[in-house]
Amino acid sequence: MTIDQNELSPAEDTALRKRGRGVALKRVGYEARRNLLPITLAVVFVVAVLIGFSLWISDKAQNADAAVTHTVRNHQLLSVVQSLLQDAEIGQRGYILTGDSFYLEPYDRAISEIESAVGDLQSNVADNSVQTANVAVLRGLIAQKLSELRQSVQRRRDGDQAGALAVLKTGQGKVLMDGVRDVLSRMRAEEDRLMEGRAEQASRAGFIMEMMVIGLSLLAAAVGLTMLHIALRRARSAEAARDELLSRLDRKLLAILAADIAGYSRLMEGNETVTLDRLRHVRDLVDPIIVEHQGTIVNTAGDSVLAAFSSALSAIDCALEIQARMEADNRDVAESDRLLFRIGLNVGDVIVRNGDVFGDTVNVAARLEALANPGGICISRTVRDHIRKQRDLTFDDLGFQTLKNIAHPISAFRVRAGHGA
Structure with a gap:
C-alpha cells in the first residue's frame, strides 16, 4: 500500500x-x-x-x-x-x-x-x-x-x-x-x-x-x-x-605584533652555538605566551616573530608578559649575553592569505619594533587609543616618525607599565 x-x-x-x-x-x-x-x-x-x-x-x-x-x-x-x-x-x-x-x-x-x-x-x-x-x-x-x-x-x-x-x-x-x-x-x-x-x-x-x-x-x-x-x-x-x-x-581587522632580538648578529658572532641554544630556549618561553593570549604565530625568521591578535588588548597584554618573562629569565645572564626583544604593535586592516598576513599594518608594526628600546615596546597611536582606558600604562610620545617604505609619518609611543601623565 x-x-x-x-x-x-x-x-x-x-x-x-x-x-x-x-x-x-x-x-x-x-x-x-x-x-x-x-x-x-x-x-x-x-x-x-x-x-x-x-x-x-x-x-x-x-x-x-x-x-x-x-x-x-x-x-x-x-x-x-x-x-x-x-x-x-x-x-x-x-x-x-x-x-x-x-x-x-x-x-x-x-x-x-x-x-x-x-x-x-x-x-x-x-x-x-x-x-x-x-x-x-x-x-x-x-x-x-x-x-x-x-x-x-x-x-x-x-x-x-x-x-x-x-x-x-x-x-x-x-x-x-x-x-x-x-x-x-x-x-x-x-x-x-x-x-x-x-x-x-x-x-x-x-x-x-x-x-x-x-x-x-x-x-x-x-x-x-x-x-x-x-x-x-x-x-x-x-x-x-x-x-x-x-x-x-580575506581582509580582517587585526592587531599585529612584530618582535626582534636586539644585537642578535653581534651575539651570533660572539658564540653561535650558545646563542642558538638561548634562542631556542627563548622561543620555548615566548611561543606559549602568544598562544595563551589567543594570538596566532604567523611567521618566524631567525630571531624575529610575527603574530596576529583579534584585539589590541590581547596584543599589548601579550607583549607586556613577554618582556616581563624575558626580564626574569635574563637575571642570571651576563648583560652582554642577554637576549632582549624589541616589540612593535599596530592595529589595522590586513590581508590574510594562506595563513600569512600582508599590508601596511604589518609593515608599520615591523618599523615600530625598530623604534623600541631593547626590552621595550613601541606602539602606534591607533593601538594607544584602543588600550589607554583599559590598561594602567604610561605612554611616552615619540611624535610623528618617518618610517622606511611607509608613505605617511606615523604617530608612535613607547609603552611602560604603570600610570603616567
Missing part, C-alpha cells in the same frame, strides 16, 4: 522520520562492525611502518644537527689558530722594537697553545680528506712561521736588535702569514660548503617528518571516513561552506 506523505498527520510524520533515522544509524553501525577487523589490522600495519620510518628519519635529523654543530666547531677552531698566530706575530714585533718583555707574554702563550689548537683542528676535520690535506699544508706553513718568529726573538734576546730587524725585513714572515691566511680561507670555504649541504639535510629531514605527521592525519581521516561515511557527508558539506566563506573574507 502506498502512503501519500501529504496525508499523514504531524505525529505520524514525526514517527516515520524517527524510524528512518533509526534504520540509517543501525545500517551504519552494521557496516562499521563488519569492516572493523580488516580496517583495524590495516591501520595497525600502516602505523607500525610509519613509526619505524619516523624513528629512522629522527635519527637522520639528529645526525644532520650534529653535523651542523661539527661544522660550527671547525669554524671556531680555524679562528683560534689564526688568532694565536696573530698574537705571536704581534708579540714578536713589539719585543723586537722595544725590548720590553711585556710583549713576550702573548708571544709565549701563543707559541705554547698553537700546537694543541692545530691538533684539535686536525682531529675535528679527520672525516674530510680535503680538509686533512689542507691541515697538512697549514702545519708546514705554521712550522716555518714559528721558526721565523723564534729566530728573530732569540736574536733580540741576545742583544742583536739589528739582526732581529734584519729577519723582519726579509719579508719571509709576511709571505708565510699570507700563506696561512690563504689556507685558512680555503678551509673556511670548504666548511661553508659542508654547512650548506648539512643544513639542507637537516631541513629535508624536518620536511619529511612534517609529511609523516600529515600522512598520519590523513590515515586517521581515511579510517573515520570509511567507518562513518554517511555521518560525515553533512560535516564535509559544512566544512566546504565554511572554507568558501573564509576564502571571501
Whole structure:
C-alpha cells in the first residue's frame, strides 16, 4: 500500500522520520562492525611502518644537527689558530722594537697553545680528506712561521736588535702569514660548503617528518571516513561552506605584533652555538605566551616573530608578559649575553592569505619594533587609543616618525607599565 506523505498527520510524520533515522544509524553501525577487523589490522600495519620510518628519519635529523654543530666547531677552531698566530706575530714585533718583555707574554702563550689548537683542528676535520690535506699544508706553513718568529726573538734576546730587524725585513714572515691566511680561507670555504649541504639535510629531514605527521592525519581521516561515511557527508558539506566563506573574507581587522632580538648578529658572532641554544630556549618561553593570549604565530625568521591578535588588548597584554618573562629569565645572564626583544604593535586592516598576513599594518608594526628600546615596546597611536582606558600604562610620545617604505609619518609611543601623565 502506498502512503501519500501529504496525508499523514504531524505525529505520524514525526514517527516515520524517527524510524528512518533509526534504520540509517543501525545500517551504519552494521557496516562499521563488519569492516572493523580488516580496517583495524590495516591501520595497525600502516602505523607500525610509519613509526619505524619516523624513528629512522629522527635519527637522520639528529645526525644532520650534529653535523651542523661539527661544522660550527671547525669554524671556531680555524679562528683560534689564526688568532694565536696573530698574537705571536704581534708579540714578536713589539719585543723586537722595544725590548720590553711585556710583549713576550702573548708571544709565549701563543707559541705554547698553537700546537694543541692545530691538533684539535686536525682531529675535528679527520672525516674530510680535503680538509686533512689542507691541515697538512697549514702545519708546514705554521712550522716555518714559528721558526721565523723564534729566530728573530732569540736574536733580540741576545742583544742583536739589528739582526732581529734584519729577519723582519726579509719579508719571509709576511709571505708565510699570507700563506696561512690563504689556507685558512680555503678551509673556511670548504666548511661553508659542508654547512650548506648539512643544513639542507637537516631541513629535508624536518620536511619529511612534517609529511609523516600529515600522512598520519590523513590515515586517521581515511579510517573515520570509511567507518562513518554517511555521518560525515553533512560535516564535509559544512566544512566546504565554511572554507568558501573564509576564502571571501580575506581582509580582517587585526592587531599585529612584530618582535626582534636586539644585537642578535653581534651575539651570533660572539658564540653561535650558545646563542642558538638561548634562542631556542627563548622561543620555548615566548611561543606559549602568544598562544595563551589567543594570538596566532604567523611567521618566524631567525630571531624575529610575527603574530596576529583579534584585539589590541590581547596584543599589548601579550607583549607586556613577554618582556616581563624575558626580564626574569635574563637575571642570571651576563648583560652582554642577554637576549632582549624589541616589540612593535599596530592595529589595522590586513590581508590574510594562506595563513600569512600582508599590508601596511604589518609593515608599520615591523618599523615600530625598530623604534623600541631593547626590552621595550613601541606602539602606534591607533593601538594607544584602543588600550589607554583599559590598561594602567604610561605612554611616552615619540611624535610623528618617518618610517622606511611607509608613505605617511606615523604617530608612535613607547609603552611602560604603570600610570603616567
